[in-house]
Structures are given as C-alpha cells and as structure tokens.
Amino acid sequence: GIDLGTANSLVYMPKQGIVLNEPSVVAVDVEDNRVLAVGHEAREMIGRTPEGLRAVKPIRDGVIADYRMTEALIKCLIRQVSPRLRFSGPECLISVPAAITSTEKRAVIEVAENVGGKHAYVAKEPVLAALGAGVSIEVPSGSMVVDIGGGTTEVGVVALGGIVSYTSARVAGDRLTEAIVEYLKKEYGLAVGEQTGETLKQELGSALPVEEETREIHGREAVSGLPKHVVISSEEITLAMQNELKEIVQTIKNVLQDTPPELASDIIEKGITVTGGGAQVRHIDDLIARSTGVPCSVAEEPVFCVSYGTGVMLQGLEKYKRALSQGK
Incomplete structure (x- = not known):
C-alpha cells in the first residue's frame, strides 16, 4: 500500500x-536528467543545490x-x-x-x-483515511473524514463502502507553510526557506490563540541580502495561517451543506474525524467544531491513517x- x-x-x-x-x-542532474537521490537525501538538498542540480517535488x-x-x-x-x-x-x-x-x-x-x-x-x-482511523465505512450510517495532507485537504462523507459527497481543496499543509514564509517576508523583511517555515508551523503553529511562546529564527534580510535574525511568537504564526485555515473550514462547510439530511444527522451524532499531517496543527479540531457546530476529533496517529x-x-x-x- x-x-x-x-x-x-x-x-x-x-x-x-x-x-x-x-x-x-527527487534530486536530478539538470544536464542529463539523471536521478541522483530520492527521499530524505533529496529533501536535504532543497534550497541548497549547486548549479546543475535540481530538487523536484513530483x-x-x-x-x-x-x-x-x-x-x-x-x-x-x-x-x-x-x-x-x-x-x-x-x-x-x-x-x-x-x-x-x-x-x-x-x-x-x-x-x-x-x-x-x-x-x-x-x-x-477519504475512504482510506476513514478505514485507517478505525471508522466503519460499510454501514448505512454516514461518517465524515477530513484529511489535511501536504497539497490537498480531502473532505468526504462515507457510507455503504463508498463516498456519498466529497470535495478536494488545494489548500493544506504546504499552503500553511507558505503563508508563514510570506508573513516573515512581509512583516520583517526576512527571507527564510521552506524548512524553516515548516519547523515554525510544527513548533508554534495553532489554529486558535494559545499561551504565547517564542522562537528566534535566522534568515536573510530581503533588501540587503545579509544574515538577519528575529524573534517570532506563536500568536504571529496563528495570525499568518488564518486565511488558509478559513479556506479549510469553508471546504468542510461546503461538504456538510451537500450532504443528504439523514447522513448529516449521523455526522452530528458521530462527529468529524481529522487525519493527515495538518491534523497536527494544535487546536485544529477545536476550530472546526467551533466553526461548524459539529463535534470534531483528531484520529490516533493522524499522519499514518491513509x-x-x-x-x-x-x-x-x-x-x-x-x-x-x-x-x-
């Protein structure tokens, strides 16, 4: 699998x-298009590749x-x-x-x-995420799964072994990371790489305000090009991700609105299950529950559910x- x-x-x-x-x-040699590295080894090359090498996300x-x-x-x-x-x-x-x-x-x-x-x-x-989260999909009762991956947020209502209603939105973990990188550039004139943005999302990211934490980060001053460091707070990271989080919530609302009434009542009773790497953003389940009025919980080991x-x-x-x- x-x-x-x-x-x-x-x-x-x-x-x-x-x-x-x-x-x-995948890391490739630009000259002869030869594959040089795949996976962790290739990822370490992102933003660090010399001329003639390219790190590709296929x-x-x-x-x-x-x-x-x-x-x-x-x-x-x-x-x-x-x-x-x-x-x-x-x-x-x-x-x-x-x-x-x-x-x-x-x-x-x-x-x-x-x-x-x-x-x-x-x-x-959505079907695989439901199965991996321990949701029974063969029964006539409806269940909603929200799988927040890297590139897409998959929202699906499953019943009788198949998907009844669904949507796939191209806003997920990568867009949250990009939003953080863009915020640092706009607010501090600090250029940082994707890996720094990802680390900040994991360490400080929250869908709702939390008790303030801070981190010192290093990057390049956007105008002068010289090294620069700033101290960033969890409140700022939450603010940076707001638009993307609103898009994810709206995607869930759209599927709920398209769900047949009988299945909608099943979902209200059972709640929404969140899976995927994006489920690790703190309080994402609380944000979804507060915004939709439907109970919500994060699956055990959400990254591995699919x-x-x-x-x-x-x-x-x-x-x-x-x-x-x-x-x-």
Whole structure:
C-alpha cells in the first residue's frame, strides 16, 4: 500500500505495518536528467543545490505533476522494500485525491505497473483515511473524514463502502507553510526557506490563540541580502495561517451543506474525524467544531491513517471493491 503524498510518501505492508516514510522529493542532474537521490537525501538538498542540480517535488496538489520523477520515486520506494517481499510483482494499492480525473488516475496506475506492480489499484483518500482511523465505512450510517495532507485537504462523507459527497481543496499543509514564509517576508523583511517555515508551523503553529511562546529564527534580510535574525511568537504564526485555515473550514462547510439530511444527522451524532499531517496543527479540531457546530476529533496517529487504510483495504479487496479502481 502506497500513500503517495505531496509532502511524504509512505509504504505499508500487510503484517509488517509502515516500512517506509520518505519525503516526496527527487534530486536530478539538470544536464542529463539523471536521478541522483530520492527521499530524505533529496529533501536535504532543497534550497541548497549547486548549479546543475535540481530538487523536484513530483507530486503537486496530490496528483502527478512530473510523470518521470514520480516513476523514479515509486521505483525507489518499491526497490527499498523489495528485500521484504517474498515474491516479485507485488499488488499495489495507491491513494489518490477524491477529485482526481480519470486521466490522472490512469497515470498513477500506469506508473505503478511500469515499475513492476503485478496489479495496481487506486482508492480515494477519504475512504482510506476513514478505514485507517478505525471508522466503519460499510454501514448505512454516514461518517465524515477530513484529511489535511501536504497539497490537498480531502473532505468526504462515507457510507455503504463508498463516498456519498466529497470535495478536494488545494489548500493544506504546504499552503500553511507558505503563508508563514510570506508573513516573515512581509512583516520583517526576512527571507527564510521552506524548512524553516515548516519547523515554525510544527513548533508554534495553532489554529486558535494559545499561551504565547517564542522562537528566534535566522534568515536573510530581503533588501540587503545579509544574515538577519528575529524573534517570532506563536500568536504571529496563528495570525499568518488564518486565511488558509478559513479556506479549510469553508471546504468542510461546503461538504456538510451537500450532504443528504439523514447522513448529516449521523455526522452530528458521530462527529468529524481529522487525519493527515495538518491534523497536527494544535487546536485544529477545536476550530472546526467551533466553526461548524459539529463535534470534531483528531484520529490516533493522524499522519499514518491513509497508509493504515491501504493495509485494511489490501486485506479485503473483494469487500471494498466499490471503492477501488484498477489497471489491467
């Protein structure tokens, strides 16, 4: 099972659990387009590559933006776990955004088959996230899952083994990070890299105001280009992310408004489950509950829910066939 994410790609193997968790980054030699590094090694090169090298993120907004680099990424993932396989040509199940087009879906299946997958299947992230969070999706009662990943926020209402209503918004963890980087540039004239923005989001980020914490950060003065450091507070990070958080909340409201009344009453009773890396932003569940009037909770191990969901589905392919698309 492969959770092919914008930020990270994870591999789940039945009876073994998550065996690989690598950043979705590929480093290439510009001159001959040769792949030099994948995953953690390639991620360390972001913002530090010398002339002639390029660090590429082949998955953008949850879908393939660079076919060849995605092929290299999946090939590397399968190669790294291949010593654990007792057979060649594994069955692969790959997560995709709920709003994926048939062309994008076909591209994912082709990549998996080209790198040696015996049979390739794709399943939509809200269904996988629900399964991984322990939500029963086969029952006639509705459940809502909000999966806040790196590139997209997937919101889906699942019942009877499939998705009843859903939407996929291109605002998620990466946009929150970008908002922090942009805030520092605008307010302090400080240019920082993506990794600094990500660290600030993880350490100081909160969807609602919290007791103030501060961090000293280093970057480059935008005008002079000289090194500069400033002290930033948790209140400022919360403020920097507000517009993006409002977009995420509005996406959830849109799906609730499109949900049939009977299922809506089920959701009010059960509450909303939040998964994905974005679920780690402090008080995101409180913000959603306060904004929608529906109880909300963060799943256990939210980052791994989609991966765990691929494992559940692989062990019951016949049972969940309504939620699957497959290749040849």
